[in-house]
Amino acid sequence: MKALAAALLVFVAACGQGKAIFNVNVYSFIAGTGKDTVPYIIPPSSSASGSTVQKINLPPGFGSSIVDSVRITNGSANLLTTSGSGRIGFQLYVAADSAGTYNAGALALNLPDTAVSAGPPISVAISGDLSTAVHTVFTQPTVWVRLVANGSNPNALPVTGLQGKMILTALTIRVVVEDKIF
Amino acid sequence: MRTGVVAVALALLVLAPLLPRQARAQFSFDARRYGMGGVSLSRDGNARRFNPAYRALKTHGETTGTPKFSIPVPIGLIKFFKDHPISQLSHDPMFDPKSTSFNPFELTNLIFNPPIFYEVKKSPTPTNNVEFTVGKNQLILNLGGSRVLIPEQEFGLGTTSRLFDAGAGFGGFHVGVMGFLQYDVAFSLDSALRRALTDTVTGVRPGDTLSLLSDAIAQAGLAPTVSFAGRLTHGADPASDDGLYLGGAVHYYLGATYGRLTGPAQIQVGNPIFGTKPAVALADTLRTSNQHNGKGVGGDVGLVWVSGPFEVGVGVNDIGAELTWSDTKVQDVSYITTTGKLVTTIDTNHVETKTKLPVTYMANAALRMGTGTTVGGDVVNSGRGTVIHVGVEQRTGPFALRGGVSRDQRKKMQFGFGGGLRLGPIGLDVGFFTHSNSLSTQRAITMATAISIY
Numbered sequence: 001m002k003a004l005a006a007a008l009l010v011f012v013a014a015c016g017q018g019k020a021i022f023n024v025n026v027y028s029f030i031a032g033t034g035k036d037t038v039p040y041i042i043p044p045s046s047s048a049s050g051s052t053v054q055k056i057n058l059p060p061g062f063g064s065s066i067v068d069s070v071r072i073t074n075g076s077a078n079l080l081t082t083s084g085s086g087r088i089g090f091q092l093y094v095a096a097d098s099a100g101t102y103n104a105g106a107l108a109l110n111l112p113d114t115a116v117s118a119g120p121p122i123s124v125a126i127s128g129d130l131s132t133a134v135h136t137v138f139t140q141p142t143v144w145v146r147l148v149a150n151g152s153n154p155n156a157l158p159v160t161g162l163q164g165k166m167i168l169t170a171l172t173i174r175v176v177v178e179d180k181i182f
Numbered sequence: 183m184r185t186g187v188v189a190v191a192l193a194l195l196v197l198a199p200l201l202p203r204q205a206r207a208q209f210s211f212d213a214r215r216y217g218m219g220g221v222s223l224s225r226d227g228n229a230r231r232f233n234p235a236y237r238a239l240k241t242h243g244e245t246t247g248t249p250k251f252s253i254p255v256p257i258g259l260i261k262f263f264k265d266h267p268i269s270q271l272s273h274d275p276m277f278d279p280k281s282t283s284f285n286p287f288e289l290t291n292l293i294f295n296p297p298i299f300y301e302v303k304k305s306p307t308p309t310n311n312v313e314f315t316v317g318k319n320q321l322i323l324n325l326g327g328s329r330v331l332i333p334e335q336e337f338g339l340g341t342t343s344r345l346f347d348a349g350a351g352f353g354g355f356h357v358g359v360m361g362f363l364q365y366d367v368a369f370s371l372d373s374a375l376r377r378a379l380t381d382t383v384t385g386v387r388p389g390d391t392l393s394l395l396s397d398a399i400a401q402a403g404l405a406p407t408v409s410f411a412g413r414l415t416h417g418a419d420p421a422s423d424d425g426l427y428l429g430g431a432v433h434y435y436l437g438a439t440y441g442r443l444t445g446p447a448q449i450q451v452g453n454p455i456f457g458t459k460p461a462v463a464l465a466d467t468l469r470t471s472n473q474h475n476g477k478g479v480g481g482d483v484g485l486v487w488v489s490g491p492f493e494v495g496v497g498v499n500d501i502g503a504e505l506t507w508s509d510t511k512v513q514d515v516s517y518i519t520t521t522g523k524l525v526t527t528i529d530t531n532h533v534e535t536k537t538k539l540p541v542t543y544m545a546n547a548a549l550r551m552g553t554g555t556t557v558g559g560d561v562v563n564s565g566r567g568t569v570i571h572v573g574v575e576q577r578t579g580p581f582a583l584r585g586g587v588s589r590d591q592r593k594k595m596q597f598g599f600g601g602g603l604r605l606g607p608i609g610l611d612v613g614f615f616t617h618s619n620s621l622s623t624q625r626a627i628t629m630a631t632a633i634s635i636y
Contacts (some may be wrong), residue, residue, distance in 0.1 A: 021313040028317035029456070059314060154292045 012070060019068065022138070022175040026044035026145060027168060030054050035147075036169075042086060042153040042162040049091075049150040050166075053098050056143045058175075062073035072109065073131040074172040075126030081164035084153060085117035088166065091148035092125055094134040108134045113152070116164065126171060138175045211254035211298065213632035217600020217613030218573025219586020223548050223558045224248035231344060232544035232562070233484035233497025234429030237411035238354060249634035254298055257631055262297040285433060300616065303627040315385070319454035322385030323378065332379045333371065338398075340366030342500065342542050342565040347407075354412040362435070364539050365400040366566065388453035393446045396466070401440040401505065401537055405433040416423055417489065427486040429497075437476015437505045440537060442469045443515070464517035468526065469535055471507050478505035483562060494547040503539035510535040540565045554578055567591035573598065580604045584613065594618050596625070602634070611635040 030036045035052040042048045072092075079088050092109040095099040100106055108130040116122055137143055149166040215222050222228045225248065229234040241248065244278030268273050276289060305444025315322040323334070342364045349358015371379070372393040378386045386392070409431035445466030452458030480503025486495040511531040518525050542565055548558035554577035562569045573586025582602035590596055611632050616625040 019311045021311055023313065023315045025315070025317035025320065028320065031318075058316060 015131060016107055020164055020177050024173045026056055026171040027156035029056050030168060036145055036167060038149040040088060040149045040151050040164055042151045044153055044161055045156050046062050047152040049148050051146050051148040053101055053144060053146045056145060058141055058143060065139045067138055068176040070130040070138055071174050071176045072127050074170050076170045077124050077126060078167045078169055079114060079116050080121040080167060081116045081118050083118050084160050084162035086151055086153040086162040088116050088149055088151040089112035089113040091150050093146040094137050094144040095144050096137050096140055101144050105133060107131060135174055139177060185293045192509060192558045207614060211632060212252045212600060213600060213611035213613040213630040216615040216630040217584035217598050219571050219588040219598035221558050221560055221573035221586055223556050223575060228544060229546060232499055233495050234409050234482050235427040235431055235484035235486040237356060238427045239423060239486060246440045249636045252632040255633060257300040258297040299387035299628045299630040302629050318456050321455050322382060324382045329380050332376060336368050336370040338368035340352050340566040342540060354408045354410050355561045358407050360405050360407055361407055363402040367398040370395045386451055386457050390451040392449045395446045397444045399442040401437055402435040403435060405435045407431050407433045422582060423488045425488060429484040431482040433480050435480060435503060435505050436480040437507060438474045440471040440476055440507055457538040462517055462519055464515060465513040468513040468515050469510055472509040474509055475509060476505040476507045478503060482507055491550040497547040498541060498543045500539040500541055502572045592618060599628055606636050609636060
């Protein structure tokens with residue numbers, strides 16, 4: 001893919017000054033792999049999280065570019081709780097490699113908790129600007145993302161644990177960079 | 183290093199008018215000509231380069247109003263060096279691809295439009311956002327306004343030049359040597375690649391084969407030439423120019439170097455697009471000369487008819503010009519995906535190859551009225567597309583008023599107008615002309631200024 005994108009960028013390079021905008025459909029890389037589902041099991045009176053990691057390919061050649069902004073333009077997930085109740089939050093980590101997504105500094109987006117309880121799925125909108133600390137990662141041809149369902153179960157025993165899964169249904173990231181190719 | 187290259191290039195541009203007349207035909211600095219939409223009403227320059235019959239005609243007759251030579255007044259260079267000081271050229275953003283302000287468009291415009299003359303209205307540099315839509319099985323490019331620059335047909339550049347033409351003659355005969363240079367670089371995008379660059383709905387399809395087809399040739403050498411130009415008939419007054427003139431030239435081409443690269447560069451898109459590795463293919467053929475031994479014969483022919491104020495001519499060059507290179511090699515150029523390197527392997531060596539010089543031509547006509555009005559036009563093909571110029575000049579005392587239109591190689595109409603003031607042997611000419619020979623869809627306007635010596 002690198003060669004294809006690089007070849008196309010030769011033409012793009014001839015388009016003068018401007019900005020390069022990437023609308024990256026992260027969900028398309030995750031859908032069907034099973035990684036679009038993040039299970040959560042949170043014992044009573046505790047907090048816990050579950051996560052999945054996915055690699056995303058971007059056109060190469062923007063290594064020397066300056067990232068203007070990174071924003072989630074379309075994102076949503078369903079929180080399907082099968083037992084218990086509590087609160088579930090969504091976090092997105094971004095890094096240049098898989099292991100890096102587990103670093104605290106890779107936290108790109110942290111959405112407020114949503115109250116959940118056993119029953120029909122609750123749709124949660126995912127949106128917002130990603131942390132500037134991770135902007136430079138998006139100039140690289142490979143980006144790793146980690147989706148985290150971070151929850152808390154305030155209920156004490158003998159109430160059952162909070163159990164369910166977060167199912168990603170859409171995630172598109174818009175990356176705007178200064179058009180400085182190669 | 184970069185400073186030196188730029189300085190030398192600019193120096194050459196300034197010195198170009200001082201080169202032999204035949205070379206000047208390739209790069210006109212004649213403000214009069216620009217003011218008339220590009221038409222040349224004189225009997226030198228383009229007329230003599232394309233039509234050997236013009237050797238038999240007087241060049242600088244007072245009737246033609248043609249100066250002996252023109253010296254360009256490079257007002258454009260003053261502004262250029264003000265904007266781009268020589269001492270800072272080495273890190274000038276215009277020439278530094280590493281600079282965030284570097285814009286390939288501006289540099290291309292500079293190459294196509296050397297800043298000799300003053301740019302009244304610059305060709306705007308396209309600056310727009312480029313948008314990618316990236317998914318596992320989706321890649322769409324939206325080039326915005328620059329999308330119109332993606333060519334629908336073959337594109338490229340090329341010309342046949344006669345770099346110099348030196349020699350001497352007696353009677354109607356002329357013996358000399360000319361230098362020739364012919365190059366043509368042509369690219370074409372196949373439908374899949376065009377769609378990838380222009381279609382903002384589908385974009386790249388999984389499994390697509392994107393091809394860029396190229397055919398580039400260059401050859402150069404010397405050509406000893408014997409030519410003849412004479413008057414076949416004359417009018418009632420033999421002292422006048424009236425009559426029919428015939429000219430012909432035979433060239434013995436001695437090719438010094440030759441190279442040709444043909445073939446496609448292809449990318450086989452994976453399926454899904456981002457899930458599998460695409461295959462890159464480069465299967466080009468490179469032909470080059472081993473020795474400076476291209477040989478061939480070709481000729482020029484031309485006719486000019488003058489009747490009072492009316493003059494018409496037609497000249498055709500390099501007729502039957504086929505060069506035989508007895509010692510060439512054919513190499514395969516391929517791209518090795520695993521190493522990411524280009525590899526060249528000899529397919530056959532010491533083989534004979536034949537090349538042709540394209541036939542070029544010019545037809546021209548001029549009507550010189552006794553009222554000081556001269557109307558003219560020409561059709562020129564120097565190897566890549568036909569250019570048409572039509573212009574008029576009105577002389578009243580020391581003043582001259584000029585105007586004209588042309589159709590350029592891109593089949594786009596261009597316009598010119600200007601004027602001049604002649605004081606004895608010296609004249610000052612100004613010509614405004616539009617042009618689109620830059621990477622833009624809009625016209626630019628340039629003001630050419632020159633001092634003419636009569």
